[in-house]
Structure formats: C-alpha cells, structure tokens
Amino acid sequence: MTSRKTYILGIESSCDDTSAAVLCNKKVLSNVVATQDIHRQYGGVVPELASRAHQQNIVPVVHQALAKANIDKKDLSAIAFTKGPGLMGSLLVGTSFAKSLALGLDIPLIAVNHMEAHILAHFIEDDENNREPSFPFLAMTISGGHTQIVLVKDFFDMEILGETLDDAVGEAFDKSAKLMGLPYPGGPLVDKHAQQGNSAAFNFPKPKVEGLNFSFSGLKTSILYFLQRETKKNPDFVAENIDDICASVQNTILDILMDKLQLAVQQTGINEIAIGGGVAANSGIRTRLKEAEEQLGLHTYIPKFQYCTDNAAMIGITGYLKYRKGQFSNQSVAAKARFAIGS
Ligand code: KG4
Numbered sequence: 309m310t311s312r313k314t315y316i317l318g319i320e321s322s323c324d325d326t327s328a329a330v331l332c333n334k335k336v337l338s339n340v341v342a343t344q345d346i347h348r349q350y351g352g353v354v355p356e357l358a359s360r361a362h363q364q365n366i367v368p369v370v371h372q373a374l375a376k377a378n379i380d381k382k383d384l385s386a387i388a389f390t391k392g393p394g395l396m397g398s399l400l401v402g403t404s405f406a407k408s409l410a411l412g413l414d415i416p417l418i419a420v421n422h423m424e425a426h427i428l429a430h431f432i433e434d435d436e437n438n439r440e441p442s443f444p445f446l447a448m449t450i451s452g453g454h455t456q457i458v459l460v461k462d463f464f465d466m467e468i469l470g471e472t473l474d475d476a477v478g479e480a481f482d483k484s485a486k487l488m489g490l491p492y493p494g495g496p497l498v499d500k501h502a503q504q505g506n507s508a509a510f511n512f513p514k515p516k517v518e519g520l521n522f523s524f525s526g527l528k529t530s531i532l533y534f535l536q537r538e539t540k541k542n543p544d545f546v547a548e549n550i551d552d553i554c555a556s557v558q559n560t561i562l563d564i565l566m567d568k569l570q571l572a573v574q575q576t577g578i579n580e581i582a583i584g585g586g587v588a589a590n591s592g593i594r595t596r597l598k599e600a601e602e603q604l605g606l607h608t609y610i611p612k613f614q615y616c617t618d619n620a621a622m623i624g625i626t627g628y629l630k631y632r633k634g635q636f637s638n639q640s641v642a643a644k645a646r647f648a649i650g651s
C-alpha cells in the first residue's frame with residue numbers, strides 16, 4: 309500500500325442538516341454540521357425552508373470545514389457529495405455547489421448515495437475506536453428518514469433485505485412524542501422519560517408485517533386512540549403518566565426493531581451487526597443490543613453519535629472508498645430524490 313494522502317471534501321445536504329467534512333484517507337479532519345432550527349416551530353421539516361437554509365449555510369460551512377482541517381482548497385483530491393435520496397430542493401444545493409467547486413478546482417467529482425454513506429460511516433478511522441464490521445454484515449439504518457436492514461457483502465455490494473412500508477422509526481418516536489405534547493424532535497425526550505418509566509405499564513399492538521419489512525403507522529394510530537380514551541377519563545392522564553407512556557411506547561418500537569433484526573440474523577446466519585442513523589442514540593436500543601450480544605452471540609457496531617446522524621464525514625469516507633476505485637462522476641450528474649442503494 310502507498311502512504312499517499314488523499315484529501316476528500318464531503319458535502320451533505322439531503323434533508324435539514326448542511327454539513328461539510330474534510331477527510332485525509334479514512335480519518336476525519338473536520339466535520340461541520342449546521343442544524344436548521346427553523347423546523348422546530350413547525351413540528352417537522354419544511355422542504356422549502358430547508359432549501360433556503362442550505363443556500364445560506366453552504367458557503368460558510370465549507371469554509372469552516374476547510375479551516376478546521378487546516379487544508380487549502382487547492383490541496384483537495386476530490387469532492388464527494390450526496391446525490392440522493394432526499395428532498396430535491398435540499399439535494400440541489402449541495403449537488404450544484406459540489407459540481408461548481410470541482411469544475412473550478414479541476415478535481416474529480418464523486419456522487420454518493422446517502423443510505424450507503426450511513427452504512428460506510430462504520431469505516432471511518434478513529435483513534436478511540438478502531439473496530440469495524442467485517443464482510444458480510446447486516447446494517448440496520450434507523451433515523452427520522454429511514455428504516456432499513458441491508459445485507460452488506462462488500463463496500464459497494466449491498467442488498468436491501470427489508471425497509472419501512474410507511475413511517476421511519478424516528479418518525480414513530482417523533483409522532484408519538486407530538487401526541488403527548490412533547491416538542492419536535494421528540495425522540496430524545498421519549499428516551500429521557502422512558503428511562504424513569506415502567507415499560508410494562510401499557511401495551512401497544514405490534515404490527516404483523518411479512519418478512520423483514522417494517523410498519524410504524526399503525527402504532528401511531530393506536531397510541532392516538534389510547535391517549536384519547538384515557539384523557540377522556542382523566543384529563544391529566546398524560547402529565548401524570550408521561551414516564552410510563554414513553555417507556556411503553558419505546559419498548560414497543562424496540563421490540564419491533566429487535567424482532568426483525570433477530571429474524572434477519574436467523575435468515576442469513578450473519579452475526580455482524582452495524583447500526584446507524586439518529587435513533588442509534590437511543591439508550592434503550594443500546595441496552596437491547598448489549599443483551600443480544602450476550603444472549604445471541606452477535607457482534608454489534610455503533611459509530612460515534614456525530615457519524616450516526618446526518619453528517620458529511622460519512623459522505624467523505626464513502627467518497628474516499630470510491631476514489632480508490634476511480635468511481636467518478638462527470639458534470640452531467642444530477643440529484644435524485646429517490647435513489648436506491650446499489651442503483
Ligand atoms: O439521523 P437523523 O439525525 O436525521 C435523519 O436522517 O432523520 O435522525 C433524527 C431522528 C429523529 O427522528 C429523532 O427523534 C431521532 O433520530 N432520535 C432519537 C434519539 N435521538 C435522536 N430517537 C429516539 N431516542 C433518541 N435518543
């Protein structure tokens with residue numbers, strides 16, 4: 309192997325985080341994320357506002373990423389950007405910016421699939437944690453926008469085994485939280501209350517979905533009916549029982565995830581499990597995975613939190629892995645709102 313240093317600028321703008329990162333080979337030199345707080349007051353991401361905020365953020369975020377990495381843009385080897393999937397208006401900002409900068413600097417342009425990047429974030433080299441999953445492994449990506457179980461045979465040889473048919477798991481957390489009057493994004497708050505509650509206090513039905521696919525919209529409806537019924541009897545029901553409700557809701561969501569994960573392990577015989585996405589921050593899922601390690605002999609991997617949520621470092625590492633293979637795009641590349649893994 310050569311000891312050549314490759315500097316990749318990664319750019320992520322698929323949803324509501326504008327992010328830029330600089331990597332030297334597999335190491336992250338900087339990873340700047342501008343989170344758009346504007347969406348909080350609307351209880352969810354407003355696409356038009358997201359595009360406008362990306363437009364405002366992209367130049368300062370890239371400047372900061374280069375400055376923090378102490379790298380001049382002339383030293384960059386290539387630019388990697390999120391081509392999709394995501395919100396079209398948001399993707400267009402990062403895509404156009406990356407194309408222009410690559411053209412201006414006359415360096416290669418690398419299109420990255422956001423879902424592949426969530427998985428390949430596991431290959432970021434970190435001084436504190438150098439464990440990485442070995443092929444083949446199962447990746448479960450759980451966030452506000454995605455819920456997938458993917459069979460990863462090699463860096464760019466992946467097959468989706470199951471995915472959500474409706475809401476993403478993060479949405480299930482956020483929508484349940486909203487029904488309880490908690491602010492957006494409610495996932496971390498549900499987690500916080502759940503830690504003080506009794507997870508067996510209330511029962512919610514689990515959906516019956518074939519194979520490795522998921523569904524969360526039914527759960528949301530049953531929580532809605534449950535809360536309506538109980539608050540009719542006692543208007544203070546939610547306030548008086550918030551910890552127990554959160555613990556029970558979280559428990560149901562985690563049961564759904566863990567049941568499918570266990571099924572995937574049974575079906576494939578693979579026990580290397582890589583978790584990614586914002587919901588990987590949930591304290592309950594971490595406990596469940598630990599239990600599964602001990603009881604089922606699984607090896608589980610969770611990247612640092614900053615590489616789990618939407619970030620440009622994961623785009624940078626994917627860009628680096630593609631750079632090594634010479635997988636470049638030309639200037640005719642276009643953003644794709646729907647963009648399946650492996651397509
Ligand atoms: O990966 P991410 O930052 O953005 C998306 O691509 O969606 O994930 C955000 C999602 C939100 O739905 C948020 O509520 C959820 O991750 N989340 C959590 C926790 N922290 C973040 N859900 C449950 N427990 C948590 N501790």
Ligand code: ZN
Nearest residue numbers: 426451453618
């Ligand atoms: Zn994401």
